[in-house]
Each structure stands twice: as structure tokens, then as C-alpha cells.
Amino acid sequence: MSSPVKISFKSFIKIDRRKKEAIYMQIVYQFINAVKSNLLEQGDQLPGSRKIATELQVHRQTVIAALEELQEQGWVKMQANLGTFVKNPEIYSKQNEVKKTFQQPPKKASYHFRKEFILDSPLDEHQEKFYFTDGTPDARVISTEELGRFYSSVMRRKKNQSTVFNTDKSKLFFKNQLSYYLNLSRGFHLSRDYLLPITSLEQVHSILARLLINSGDMVLVEEYSYFLSNMIFNQAGAQIKTTPIDAEGMDVEYIRKHFKPGEIRFVYLNTRSQYPTTKTLSEQRRKQLLRLAKAYDFIIIENDIDFEFSILNKKESLLSLDGADRVIYIGSFGRFLNPGFQMNFIIAAEDFLEEAAKYLNVYGKPDIMMKKALGELIHQGDIHRYQRKSKKVIAERKEGFAKLLDLYFKNQITFEVPDSGLAFWIQFKKFFSLTELQKKAKEKELFIPRICLYQDKKIRALRLGFAHFNQQEMETAIETLAQAYLEVLDKN
Numbered sequence: 074m075s076s077p078v079k080i081s082f083k084s085f086i087k088i089d090r091r092k093k094e095a096i097y098m099q100i101v102y103q104f105i106n107a108v109k110s111n112l113l114e115q116g117d118q119l120p121g122s123r124k125i126a127t128e129l130q131v132h133r134q135t136v137i138a139a140l141e142e143l144q145e146q147g148w149v150k151m152q153a154n155l156g157t158f159v160k161n162p163e164i165y166s167k168q169n170e171v172k173k174t175f176q177q178p179p180k181k182a183s184y185h186f187r188k189e190f191i192l193d194s195p196l197d198e199h200q201e202k203f204y205f206t207d208g209t210p211d212a213r214v215i216s217t218e219e220l221g222r223f224y225s226s227v228m229r230r231k232k233n234q235s236t237v238f239n240t241d242k243s244k245l246f247f248k249n250q251l252s253y254y255l256n257l258s259r260g261f262h263l264s265r266d267y268l269l270p271i272t273s274l275e276q277v278h279s280i281l282a283r284l285l286i287n288s289g290d291m292v293l294v295e296e297y298s299y300f301l302s303n304m305i306f307n308q309a310g311a312q313i314k315t316t317p318i319d320a321e322g323m324d325v326e327y328i329r330k331h332f333k334p335g336e337i338r339f340v341y342l343n344t345r346s347q348y349p350t351t352k353t354l355s356e357q358r359r360k361q362l363l364r365l366a367k368a369y370d371f372i373i374i375e376n377d378i379d380f381e382f383s384i385l386n387k388k389e390s391l392l393s394l395d396g397a398d399r400v401i402y403i404g405s406f407g408r409f410l411n412p413g414f415q416m417n418f419i420i421a422a423e424d425f426l427e428e429a430a431k432y433l434n435v436y437g438k439p440d441i442m443m444k445k446a447l448g449e450l451i452h453q454g455d456i457h458r459y460q461r462k463s464k465k466v467i468a469e470r471k472e473g474f475a476k477l478l479d480l481y482f483k484n485q486i487t488f489e490v491p492d493s494g495l496a497f498w499i500q501f502k503k504f505f506s507l508t509e510l511q512k513k514a515k516e517k518e519l520f521i522p523r524i525c526l527y528q529d530k531k532i533r534a535l536r537l538g539f540a541h542f543n544q545q546e547m548e549t550a551i552e553t554l555a556q557a558y559l560e561v562l563d564k565n
Contacts (some may be wrong), residue, residue, distance in 0.1 A: 076112060077118045077119060077121075077156070078113065078118065078119065078120070078462055079116045080112065080113070081094055081128065082120075082125055082128050082129055083129065084112075085103060085104075085106070085112050086099075086100055086103045086107075086129060086167065088100075088130070090127060095134045095137075095147045096131055096135050097142065098142070099137050100129070100135070100136070100139035100144075101142050101143055103563060104139070104148065105142060105143070105146075105148055108148055108159060108161050109163070110480070112237065113159045114159060115157065115159060115161045115164055116158055116159060117159040118157070118158050119140075119156065119157045119158070119159065119177035121137045121156075122137050122399055125552050127517065128558050134315075135437070139312065140157060141244040144460055147160055148160055148161070148162065149248075150291045150319065154474075155168065158368070160378075174290065183241070190527045197520075197522050197523055199520040199522075201310075201515065201518045201519060201520040202517065203518060203519045203520070203550045203553065204336065204521075204522050204547060205234075205494075205519075205522065205524075205525055205535075205537050205538060205550065205551055206525075206541055207493035207522065207524050207536050207537075207538055208494055208496030208536070208538040208539075208540070209495060209538055209540065210382075210408055210409050210467075210541065211464070211466070211531070211539050211540055211542070212411045212412065212465055212543045213543075213544070214409065214462065214466050215409060215410055215411065215459050215462065215463065220315075220414050220450075221410055222409060223446040223447075223449050223450050223455075224442065227439070227445045227446045227448065228340060228442060228443050228450065228517050231325075237390050244439075244441065244444060245265070246444075246448045247270065247444040247445065247448040248268055248270065249265055249460045250407060250447075250448040250451040250452050251265075251268060251416075251418065251447075251448070251451065252264065252268050252538065253405070253451065254406070254451045255268070255406075258259045259380065259390070259392065259393075260389075260393065261392075263420065265563075266423050266426075267397065267418075267422070268418055268421045268422055268424055268426070268467065269418060269420075269421075269424065269426040269429055269430055270406075270416050270417070270418045270438075270444070270478050271415065271416075271417050271419065271433065272416065272417065273438070274301070274378065274403075274405070274417050274438055275301065275305070276417075276433075277403055277417050277419060278301065278302050278305040278306070279305055280429050280430075280432045280433075281307070281374065281401070281419075282305050282306055282308075282309035283337065283432060284425070284428060284432075285307040285339060285372065286310055286321060286338065287310065287338075288304060288310030289311075289312060290310070290311050290312065290338035291311070291312045291314060291336055291337050291338055292309035292311040292314070292337075292338055292339055292340075292341060293315070293316055293332075293337055293339075293340045293341070294306075294313060294314070294315055294340075294342070295315065295318050295322075295323050295347055295348075296315045296316065296317050296318045297315075297318075297349055297350070297527060298348060298349075298497070299343070299348040299349075299350075299376075300524060300554050302341060302376070306341070308421065311338070314327055314492045314533040315426065316340075318347060318350060318352055319352075319401060320352065321352070321357070321358055321456065321515050322338075322342075322344070322347055322352045322353060322354030322355060322358055323342050323347070323352065323354060323358065323362070323438065325361045325365060326360045326361075326372050328340070328362075329369075330366055334368065334369045335369070335370050335438075336369075337369060337371040338370035339371055339373065339401075340362070340366070340372070340373050340374070341373060341376065342354065342374075342375040342376065342392055343375075343377070344375055344376075344377065344388075345377055345379050345380060345381065345383055345388070345390075345493045346375075346379040346382075346383070346491060346492070346493035347495035348499045348556070349496070349498060349527060349536035350536075351489075351491035351496060351498050352498075353388065353492055353493065353521075354388075356389075358386060358492075359388075359389070359394060363391060363394060363399065363400075363548075364396050367399060368400040371403070372399060372400075372401060373391055373399055373400045374403065374431075375390060375391045375392060375396075375401070375402050376399045376403045376419070377390055377392075377402060377403065378403065378404060378405040378408065379464075379484040379494040379495075380404060380405075380469060380493075381405065381406075381407075381409060381492055382409075382493055382540075383462065383493035383494075384468060384492060384493070389551070392420060392502075397420060397421055400421075401419060401420070401421045401425070401556040402419065402421065403417070404417070404418050404420065404421040405417050405418075406447070407447065407450075407456070407459075409460065409463035409467075410459065411452045413443070414443070414446075414447065414450075416444075416447060435445070445479055467540050470539055470542065470543075471490060471491075471539060472490075473492050473547060474497060474539035474542075474547060474551070475488075475497070477547060478497070478551065481551050481552060481554075481555035482555060484502070484557070485501065485502060485503065486499050486501055486502065487500045487502065488500065494510075495537070495539065495540060496536050496537060496539065497537050497542040497543075498534060498535075499534060499535045499536075500532060500533065500539060501533045501534070501535075503562065504533065505533070505565055506528075506559050506561070507527075507528045507535070508526070508528075509561045509564070510554075510557055510558060510561050511526060512522075513558075514553065514554060514557040514559055515555040516557075517553050517556065518553070519550060519553040519555055521535070521554075525537075525538075
């Protein structure tokens with residue numbers, strides 16, 4: 074060990090008793106500066122606390138307090154019976170940086186964790202310029218810049234407010250506006266207390282699963298049906314059972330014949346545009362299902378997210394017929410807008426929604442500014458203008474898509490122009506592999522997702538979205554699909 078440094082502490086520590094800063098902290102800061110400037114070096118031994126106190130003309134306890142603080146920060150090391158030594162943590166840190174290079178995490182974890190194969194997503198990534206979807210809108214139709222005007226306006230008002238921004242008031246403003254809009258557009262007579270806005274459809278289904286499903290509960294869905302809801306319900310422990318569908322939608326009589334009262338937890342269906350076939354549940358079956366729900370004591374979850382893409386809107390929802398006694402209603406707001414401006418919601422009994430709202434805390438803080446902007450969109454009436462424009466474009470594209478299918482496939486397929494939704498259900502007359510069609514289309518730079526393919530002993534069908542294409546893109550996609558189809562047939 075080296076002997077104590079001979080440099081005078083008074084040469085680098087100046088005590089100013091006029092400062093409000095504690096004297097021991099003045100010693101600490103100036104000591105650290107001395108180490109950084111190499112006046113004191115790594116390993117230098119310091120004089121005893123009495124000697125330092127005498128030199129600086131301060132109480133010994135002040136020096137001891139300074140040394141303890143320096144040790145806490147890593148600038149000195151006090152060793153019993155040996156003395157106090159200078160440390161420079163910055164040198165140590167730099168040496169570590171040189172010695173230790175960052176290592177990437179391993180590909181496989183060294184610890185056990187739960188794996189949920191049920192939650193494996195069927196969604197595919199792709200690089201192709203042209204692609205089909207299972208039915209999505211075109212975000213280009215309504216200008217994002219125009220929508221941004223509402224958000225910017227809210228942000229400017231918040232900036233100019235001198236008081237704290239009232240988040241509760243903003244939530245109520247949006248709920249008031251949304252209930253007004255739903256009452257106007259869907260014929261409801263709805264108070265905001267029976268409405269819960271939720272950002273994503275995944276969150277909607279996850280909350281419903283948490284509130285309604287116990288392990289082993291039986292849940293009925295339509296044949297084929299929507300993979301997302303099935304995946305979430307299954308993961309929650311539900312037994313998923315399917316019911317047949319025909320031209321009138323879900324076969325309600327099948328439920329009466331094959332199940333017993335009290336056996337079913339809930340029935341999940343899209344009454345307006347069944348996924349994937351786009352069939353609409355008939356008026357007679359709507360009433361029949363409501364009667365059966367009461368007799369068999371089960372809940373109905375009505376998915377009506379395609380309402381905004383329905384041309385006729387004449388058929389009443391189960392919610393309208395039932396008054397939310399047995400029905401939990403799922404809807405969407407602004408699906409024709411940019412995804413960042415879309416919202417989903419649940420309509421149900423008030424106490425049920427109070428419990429559902431608790432789960433929103435799990436998903437982080439809501440975007441209050443966005444809800445305020447959406448409320449303004451309704452309040453100022455622009456939402457109606459955007460919806461009219463969107464409906465016009467969708468109607469034109471739907472008609473164009475049907476004509477192109479007739480032109481390129483002639484008598485090779487069967488389909489009906491859907492009343493609602495953004496997709497066609499196309500069934501092929503000849504037997505062939507849809508997977509081969511998918512591969513052949515991919516070779517031609519056209520992507521068809523797995524979720525659009527439906528093939529078993531009974532059917533060979535595609536659910537093809539049309540609304541995300543403009544006219545030129547649509548023509549290219551269908552022509553390419555037809556070419557791929559003919560090549561697959563020739564190969565067979």
C-alpha cells in the first residue's frame with residue numbers, strides 16, 4: 074500500500090460557509106472533481122479524518138460524513154485497520170466496457186415458460202405488391218391528414234388550457250357522442266351507461282372471455298367461423314362446438330335438437346354477415362334464437378362489426394329485439410377510417426360493463442386525446458360525411474369485383490354479392506388444391522392468406538376481401554388469380 078498522499082486538501086477543496094449547501098457536500102463535490110482531474114488517482118491513500126478536518130478547519134464529523142457519502146457513491150473505499158483509498162468508478166466502468174462486449178440473448182431460453190399453441194396466429198407476413206385479405210377497408214379513402222386535423226385541434230386546446238386536463242370529462246364526452254351516433258345510425262335508444270368503448274377487437278374478446286368463461290364451459294359458434302374469437306375463447310378453457318349454417322344463417326333448430334337446457338354458456342355469432350360465408354341470419358331465426366336463449370338459459374354474443382358496411386341496414390339486431398336481457402352486443406365505430414381512429418365497443422347490462430371496465434387497466438392508459446378527437450368528429454358531423462363517402466366507394470368496388478369475377482371465372486365458381494361486409498364468399502365447382510392455388514398465385518406476385526382458404530370434403534372456397542383495392546389493383550389481382558387457377562387445373 075502507498076503512503077497517504079502529500080497533496081494539500083486545501084489546494085482543491087475550498088469551503089464557502091455563505092453557501093446554503095451543506096459543508097460535507099461541498100467537500101464531496103470538490104473531492105470528486107479532484108479525482109476526475111487526476112489530482113487524486115486510483116489507489117491513493119488518504120490521510121486520516123482528523124488530519125483532513127484540521128487542514129480544512131471543519132469538525133471531524135463533517136469529514137467523516139463526506140467520506141461515507143463518497144464511499145456510497147463509489148469514489149473511496151474505507152478498509153478497517155488499513156485506511157481510506159481513492160477509487161475512480163469511471164475508470165472501472167470504461168475497463169468493463171472494453172472487456173465485456175454485449176451478448177445477444179440466446180435463441181432458446183434457459184428457463185421454463187408457458188407455451189400456448191392455441192394462440193399461434195394464422196396470419197401470414199408477405200412482400201407481394203398485390204394481396205387479398207379476408208375483408209378490410211381502404212384507409213386511403215378518407216384522408217389521414219384531414220383526420221389529423223381533429224387530433225391536432227384537441228392537442229392545441231389542451232396546450233392552451235391553464236387548468237389540468239380533465240380526463241374523466243373527456244371520456245364522458247366521447248361516450249355521450251358515441252351513444253348519440255349509435256342511436257341515430259342504428260335506431261337504438263341507448264344511454265352512455267350501457268356502453269363501453271374499447272380500442273381493439275382483440276381486447277373486446279379477451280375481456281369477454283375473462284368475464285364469462287370457466288374451464289369446460291360450452292361455447293357455440295357458427296360453422297367455420299372467426300379464428301380470432303375461437304382462439305381466445307379456446308385459450309380461456311371453453312369447449313368450442315360448431316353449429317351448421319345455411320342460406321338463412323345459423324341453424325337454430327340444430328341447437329334445440331342437439332343440446333340441453335343449461336348446457337350452453339353462450340352462443341357467439343355475426344347476425345349481419347356470417348364469417349366467412351357472409352350469410353345473414355333471417356328474421357325468423359333471430360326470434361327463434363332469442364326464445365331458445367331464454368328457454369335453454371344461455372347468453373348470446375352478437376358480433377355486429379360489419380354494420381357500417383351494410384347497404385340496407387333493415388334487419389334489426391338481436392340487441393334491438395332483446396333489450397340486452399340475454400344479448401351482449403359487440404360493435405365497431407369508424408372502421409372505414411385510418412386504423413388509428415377506429416374504436417370498438419360493448420353494449421350490455423350496466424353492472425357487467427362496470428366489471429369489464431376494470432380489465433381495461435391491464436391494457437395501459439387509454440388515448441384520451443384520440444377519444445376526444447373522435448367525439449369531435451361526431452359532434453361536428455364530419456363522421457356522417459366520411460361514412461357516406463366510404464359507402465359510395467365500397468358499393469362501387471363491390472359491383473366492380475362481382476363483374477370481374479364473372480368476367481374471368483365465368484361458370485367456374487358460384488358466389489352471391491354480399492349485403493354486408495367487405496368480402497365475397499367464392500365456391501369453386503371443380504376439385505383442386507387451394508394450397509396449390511395459393512402457391513401458384515404467390516409465384517405471380519399475388520398473396521392469398523391462409524385465413525382466406527376453406528377446403529374440406531364439402532367445400533372448396535375462398536373468402537376474398539375487395540374493399541382495400543382500387544379499380545386497377547382489383548383488376549390485376551383477379552386476372553392474376555384466374556391465371557393461377559387455370560394453371561393449377563392444367564397441372565391436374
